[in-house]
Amino acid sequence: MxxxxxxxxxxxxxxxxxxxxxxxxxxxxxxxxxxxxxxxxxxxxxxxxxxxxxxxxxxxxxxxxxxxxxxxxxxxxxxxxxxxxxxxxxxxxxxxxxxxxxxxxxxxxxxxxxxxxxxxxxxxxxxxxxxxxxxxxxxxxxxxxxxxxxxxxxxxxxxxxxxxxxxxxxxxxxxxxxxxxxxxxxxxxxxxxxxxxxxxxxxxxxxxxxxxxxxxxxxxxLPVKSPAKTVPTLDVVVGVVIHDNQLLIAKRPDDKMLGGLWELPGGKIESKESPEQALQRELKEEVNLDVCVGKKLVSVKHAYSHFKINLHAYECEIIRGIPVALSAIEIKWVFFDDLKQYAFPKATIKIFDWIAVKKKYSFEMDSKEQIAINNVLERCYKK
Ligand code: SF4
CATH class of the missing domain: 1.10.340.30 (Hypothetical protein; domain 2)
Structure with missing residues (x-):
């Protein structure tokens, strides 16, 4: 040809x-x-x-x-x-x-x-x-x-x-x-x-x-393609913090990955830290709150181009402090039904979707999960 x-x-x-x-x-x-x-x-x-x-x-x-x-x-x-x-x-x-x-x-x-x-x-x-x-x-x-x-x-x-x-x-x-x-x-x-x-x-x-x-x-x-480098997996923990029926969300700094998107406050679990310890440290550093970490609600997985994350969401109770944006650039209290007005990363949306699905099909939960999610649902949806 x-x-x-x-x-x-x-x-x-x-x-x-x-x-x-x-x-x-x-x-x-x-x-x-x-x-x-x-x-x-x-x-x-x-x-x-x-x-x-x-x-x-x-x-x-x-x-x-x-x-x-x-x-x-x-x-x-x-x-x-x-x-x-x-x-x-x-x-x-x-x-x-x-x-x-x-x-x-x-x-x-x-x-x-x-x-x-x-x-x-x-x-x-x-x-x-x-x-x-x-x-x-x-x-x-x-x-x-x-x-x-x-x-x-x-x-x-x-x-x-x-x-x-x-x-x-x-x-x-x-x-x-x-x-x-x-x-x-x-x-x-x-x-x-x-x-x-x-x-x-x-x-x-x-x-x-x-x-x-x-x-x-x-x-x-063909084509010949050398194997891709294996990507690391990070364990990240986030807090579902509710006050007056509203959920606390934080905005990521513009110069960071996913910059400008909103998320549940939290961060990476460091070595030798338990998820609960990591969450307490992260919420103090990010939004100035002392919290008591309650039950785990859900873990979701998500893959980015250079790494994967396992995102674990826990119910959290404020013990002390008023939230202030420290490492976050902005924070907000938002009713669950109003979350759609904000842009979130896909992994965070998976957590919200899970909460919404559990609300609809609550009979599918085991008893521990039931108590934790009921807590969140009752407090998030009651305006
Ligand atoms: S290998 Fe690809 S380019 Fe070649 S004939 Fe098959 S489909 Fe076409």
Whole structure:
């Protein structure tokens, strides 16, 4: 297959098989640029099917660059709640402010210039420049790496940047002969739908004719990817502190991971500490409270990119002190039914969901759990 026939085959396949996605709708240029910007930032480290409902909600609430540039942090975090990697939302907000202040709300189309905006790196700039503006810049994401290491029989470790750089330059000559937006999206779509990591659907693949992996039965060997480093697991303890039927929540500092999100006060269990001791220490350091730690309510698990956490929630009774934001930047007493107005990390939402489910199906609890959760429910829901 020469350059032209590779492009022809894959574009023909894309025309007939592409998914209908909200950012692929027929839109005005201005809308299209904004939709591509938002979707590409959301798609960083997140799969298409996860992004779709978040994207739709975001666009409904924040329909254009000007609205995004003016949004306050609370609303922004609420729109991003649950999608993770919250620095993406902050960078997107900053990028919108730069675009409105310095570019008259017009996105630059240039690959290099786009990389000067907050949160837009090499990959995202390539995607925006090609998909929104038809610039001939190849996008090399995980899907593209998989398709072409198999297609060309490349055995270099795809964790190494040299492979991405090599493919970027190799694909430059192909994209010049095609419609850049469709070319990039077609390869990514082929990787997502056909050339999947396990059991690729080679029989219906537009690249089958000249594919090295298909011809040599090497699909399972490619791409070569060295094992990921094992991520540590942290045990974190949080307190369910209730006063006057309201729950105490604390806001994380902006410069920390999950910055600006609200959470139940607490923190990491240090070595040689019991969960109860850790919780007493953390609540003193974070919100200036002396507490008596009661029964454990629930433990939930959550995985972040560089570590995993086991989050243990305990009922806590204030013994002494008035809550003050010390290591937290802000604290609030909130009725359980009003929690939805605040943005929380996914692990904390799992605790709230558990409480809500237990409220609905209280008969499923054992007696110890029953007493603890009843305590919380009675006090949280009684206004
Ligand atoms: S023929 Fe199979 S291995 Fe080759 S690119 Fe297509 S799906 Fe991937």
């Amino acid at each position: 020469n350059n032209q026939s590779i492009s022809k085959e894959i574009l023909y396949w894309y025309d007939n098989n592409k998914r209908i996605l909200p950012w692929r709708k027929h839109l005005s240029n201005k809308q299209k640029e904004y939709f591509i910007l938002v979707s590409e930032i959301m798609l960083q480290q997140t799969q298409v099917k996860t992004v779709i409902p978040y994207f739709n909600n975001f666009i409904k609430k924040i329909p254009n660059l000007k609205a995004l540039s003016k949004i306050n942090d609370k609303k922004l975090m609420k729109c991003w709640e649950g999608l993770g990697y919250y620095s993406r939302a902050r960078n997107l907000h900053k990028a919108a402010q730069v675009l409105v202040d310095s570019y008259h709300a017009v996105m630059p189309s240039d690959f290099e210039e786009l990389q000067c905006l907050p949160g837009i790196g090499f990959y995202t700039a390539a995607a925006i420049s090609s998909i929104a503006f038809e610039k001939p810049v190849p996008v090399v994401d995980g899907n593209v790496l998989r398709v072409f290491t198999r297609f060309w029989g490349i055995y270099d470790d795809i964790r190494h940047n040299q492979v991405k750089t090599m493919l970027f330059h190799k694909l430059e000559s192909y994209i010049k002969e095609a419609k850049p937006s469709d070319f990039n999206q077609a390869i990514m779509e082929c990787g997502a739908l056909i050339c999947q990591p396990q059991s690729p659907s080679c029989m219906v693949c537009p690249l089958q004719q000249d594919c090295f992996a298909y011809a040599n039965h090497k699909q399972a060997e």
